[in-house]
Amino acid sequence: MRTWLLLLAALVPLAGCASPTRQQPRESAPSARPSPGHATVSGAAPSSPAAPSLVAAAPSATVLRYSFDSGITGPVLDGAGRLPLRVRRAGGQLSTVPHNGGLAVRFPQPCEHYGAESCARAILQSGPAEFLNPGQEAFSYGASVLVAPNETSKGANVLQKGFSVGDSQFKLQVDGAAGRPSCVIVGVGGSTIYVALASLSVADGRWHRIECSRSDALLTVAVDGQPRGRAAIPPSLSIVNADPLCIGGKGTSANNDQFAGAIDDVFITRAP
Structure with missing residues (x-):
């Protein structure tokens, strides 16, 4: 199995969250009614004694973490300096x-x-x-977000690696006017989009920590440490792709699912 800590020999900037020749498909918002190719379960996890078995175990070994405390004027480094991020713009600006x-x-x-x-x-x-690809392993990812009630939109990606069409993917988004966060994964060779949609909005002008956790057969979305939605997934589902990590949108094309608001403390972890 590929080790998660493999260091790549070169980091070549791309024009989108895939190769420049790849189209950036519009991806389904979780707030829409699921199609036959979607599997979505929303709502808070039960508080009964059986609840722990319904919540994906949170992996704890950090693979990547971005604090952004050094600013964004140059390459933005994660805590270990493995994967620099660079600003990509099409008429927009980032600030701190x-x-x-x-x-x-x-x-x-x-x-x-x-x-x-x-x-x-x-x-x-x-x-x-590629070292971020979890394959079939348990992993988690997320960020802290600040979204005002007037900053919601039809599509708003917090972080994404890969695509849901002809690819595989993991993604965190805050799509729709209601501002409810959701976790999305798609497996290699699969057409089903698995969505764990939170039961509450984070578009209230306050900071919230959102975490997505994948276990053998469960995808869970947690807000401020509390499970708020889940979706059953196949234990065999594997996420492997050659795409980069994108934060704030899936690229710079017109349909990039641009996030509005602020993002901090982006992380990806895996089971130790």
Whole structure:
């Protein structure tokens, strides 16, 4: 099995969250009614004694963590310096705002006409990041987000690696006017999009920590440490792709699912 700590020999910036020749498909928002190719379960996890068996175990070994405390004027390094992020823009700007004694990244405001070519777009993107591929292993990922009630939109990606169409993927998003976060995974060679949709909104102008956890057969979304939604997944589901890590959107095309608001403390962990 590929080790998660493999260091890549080169980090080559790309134009989107996949190769420049790859189209960036519009991905389904979890707030929409699931299609036959979607598997979605939302709502808070039960508080009964049986609840622990229904919640994905949280992996604890850090693979990547970005604090953004050194700013975004140059390459943005994770805590171990493995995977630099660079700003990619199409008319939009990124800035920093104070958070917890450090800095967070502020993304462009929502566009009046979602997906229009004139919309301001800006993301953070890595080079190749195959060492982040979890395969079939348990792992978790997430971030702290600040979203105001007027900053929600049809599509808003917090972090993403891979695509749901002809690829495999893991993603955290805050899609829809209600601002409910969701965790999304798609397996290699599969067409089903598995979505764990939270039962509450985070679009209240306050900071919230969102965590997605994948165990053998369960995908869980937690908000501020509390499980808020889950979806059953096949134990054999494998996530492996050659795509980079993108934060704040899936690329810089017009349909990039641009996040509005602020993001901090992005992390990816795996089971020790």
